[in-house]
Amino acid sequence: MKCIIVDDEPLALNDMxxxxxxxxxxxxxxxxxxxKDALDALDALQPNVIFLDIDMPVMNGLEASLHFQEALPGARIVFVTAYQEYALKAFEVNALDYLLKPVLLPRLAQTLQRLESTAGLPAQTNADPSGVHTVIRCFRSLSVEYGPxxxxLAWRTNKxxxxxxxxxxxxxxxxRKDTLIELLWPELAPDRSYALLYTTVYQLRKSMESxxxxxxxxxxxxxxxLMTDDILIDVDDWERRMPPADETLQNELQYYESWLEAFTGDYFEEQDYEWADTERRRLRVLWYRYALRLAVLxxxxxxxxxxxxxxxxxxxRFPYSEEVYFLIMKLHAALGENSMVDQQYALLVKMSEDQYAHPPSAEIAAWYAARRPDHSSSTPNP
Incomplete structure (x- = not known):
């Protein structure tokens, strides 16, 4: 297996x-x-792997990766950068991995293991058959982004x-067509609603074709x-990159964190479609459980x-979760930050009364009462 390293910082280049x-x-x-120099040498070197910095002058790594994939489709891209905010963009161009500087040796070893496990498999691509780089976003707001x-993609109408x-x-x-009619134009006569359906489908096809x-x-x-072929859909990509359930290694926590941050908003959050509620809740719960687990780790x-x-x-994101208040209180208590414990308990009492018309659970109330002698502050007044 052969690789090249591309980084505008000599120290980082030599360290890798x-x-x-x-x-x-x-x-x-x-x-x-x-x-640019790496691209010029690509044909002669034929690397299997490209370790690529992102924040570089003239041509950044994200832009360069598209040229690398076009010139050498079988090469795997591993981004190496000091900025975790690039994580989602890196995954959108199907990078095999994303390493944060300074790169730890055990973390790099895991990347090499991933490279070995995918050796011989064709590299994936996010390009559609026309060669136009396309991403469909479902987190927060539906959008279809395309082009270098x-x-x-512009929507002719909300429908x-x-x-x-x-x-x-x-x-x-x-x-079924009748399902779409019932969803979009239930109040219209059949002939009118079917005419609108056919017109809307036609307009969508023309917009995507253009x-x-x-x-x-x-x-x-x-x-x-709807056929999307190999086009990247952020929700699918996010689930595909879900950290293993038993992952507890410290050098994986940065990947874990960047994966959670790629959840930029709820599924079709801004459109708020009622038919998407079940999937919206499922993804929210998934993020919630993994975010709590990351906090514990x-x-x-x-x-x-x-x-x-x-x-x-x-x-x-979950202001009515009693569990989260309790975890925050316990962690503040472990750090000796007693005033913050009081503050969170007061907020919990108010939230419980406002939202559920009852006080916090007996377990939390007992825990809070049991630790009161440990410090001198008075009982919080919500």
């Missing part, structure tokens, strides 16, 4: 070379301080957007089916302040 040599099992056939400089969203929601399945997308709406005997690995930060993030 040193660590790869220490691990062994991979040949370094080139080092480059910019993406992303443009958004056109919802029709696309519903077909996307049921991708890979046939959706944008050069590889998304198709197929006719079936009774309805329609951060505390276990000696980073309680980061754990608290994640608990407060969960609380902002």
């Amino acid at each position: 070379e040193r660590q790869l040599k220490k691990l062994g099992g991979i040949e370094i056939c080139g080092k480059f301080g910019n993406a 400089v992303p443009s958004q 056109a957007q919802e029709l696309f969203a519903f077909l996307l929601h049921r991708r890979g399945q046939q959706t 944008a050069g997308l590889g998304i198709r709406i197929l006719n079936t005997k009774a309805g329609y089916e 951060l505390e276990e690995h000696g980073m309680p302040a980061y754990g608290l930060d994640w608990l407060y993030r969960v609380q902002s």
Whole structure:
């Protein structure tokens, strides 16, 4: 297995070379301080793996990765950067992995294991058959982005957007025309509603064709089916990259955190489609459970302040979860921050009375009462 390293920082370039040599099992056939030089040498070197910095002058790593994939489709991209906010963008171009600087040796070893496990498999691509880079976003707001400089597919009407969203929601399945009529135009006479359905489908097809997308709406005997082929859909990609349930290694926590941060909002949150409620709740619960688990892991690995930060993030998204208040209280107590315990308990009492018309659970009330002698502050007044 051969690799090249691309980084505009000489120290980072040499450090990656040193660590790869220490691990062994991979040949370094080139080092480059910019993406252009690496692209020029690609044909001669034919690397299997490209370790690629993102924040570089002239051509950044995200842009360069598209050129690398076009010139050498079988090569795997591993991004190496100091900025975790690039994580989602990196995954959108199907990077095999994403390493945060400074790169830890055990974490790099895991990347090499992933490379070995995928050796011989064809590299995936996010490009549709027309070669236009396309991403369908479902988190927070539905959008279809395409092109090297992303443009958004325009929706002729709100009904056109919802029709696309519903077909996307049921991708890979046939959706009956009468189901779509009942969803979108239940108040209209059949002849009028069917005419609107046919017109809306036609307009969607023309818009996608004009944008050069590889998304198709197929006719079936009774309805329609949306075909997205290999186009990246952020929700699917997010679940595919879910950390293993038994992952507890400290050097995986950065990946864990960047994965959670890729959940940028609820499923079709801004559109608020009622038919998406079940999937919206499922994804929310998934994020909730993993975010709480990350907070616990951060505390276990000696980073309680980061754990608290994640608990407060969960609380902002789930303000009526008694469990989150309790976890925050216990972690503040472990850190000796008694006033913060009082503050959270007061907020919990108010939330419980306002939302549920009853006080906090007996378990939490007993825990709080039991620790009162441990400090001198008075009982909080919510």
